[in-house]
Amino acid sequence: MPTLVCRMAIAVLVLALAACASAPPPPPATTVPITNYQMVAGKWAGAVSGLPGGARDEGDWVELTIRPDGSYDFKVARTIGMFGGKGMLSLKDGKMTSQGERGSAEYSLSERGGKQSLRVQGVVENNIKATGDLTRAR
Helix, strand or coil, rough: HHHHHHHHHHHHHHHHHHHHCCCCCCCCCECCCCCCCCCEEEEEEEECCCCCCCCCCCCCCCEEEEECCEEEEEEEECCEEEEEEECCEEECEEEEEEEECEEEEEEEEEEEECCCEEEEEEEHHHEEEEEEEEECCC
C-alpha cells in the first residue's frame, strides 16, 4: 500500500512540474522611444510609490491625461487626500519630461506582449523620488 501512495505522489509531483515547465516566460519589455506626443496621448493610470507624507504609500494611485499637443493633467489619490496638477511635457532623447511646482518627472514608454506601459520617475518635495507604472486607462 505505501508503494501505491508513493507512486501517486510522485505522479502528481511530475504533472505539477510539467505544467510549470510548459508555461512560457513572459516576453521581455522593449523600450519604445517617444518621438511625438500623439503616440502616448490618452489616459493612463497606475500605482505610484515613494510619495512623501505617509507612513505607507500602498494605495496611492495616479491618473494622467496626455493630449496630442503635449499638455497634460494628473490626479493622485492617496489615503491621506488628493492632489493634482497640469503642465506641458517636453521631448528629449526618446523620453518625455515635465517640470512643475511640485517637482519634475521623466516618462519612458515600454511594450510587452502588445501592451504599453509608461514609467514615471519623479523627484518631488525635499528631493524625494517617486515612481509610477502606468497602463492605458479605458
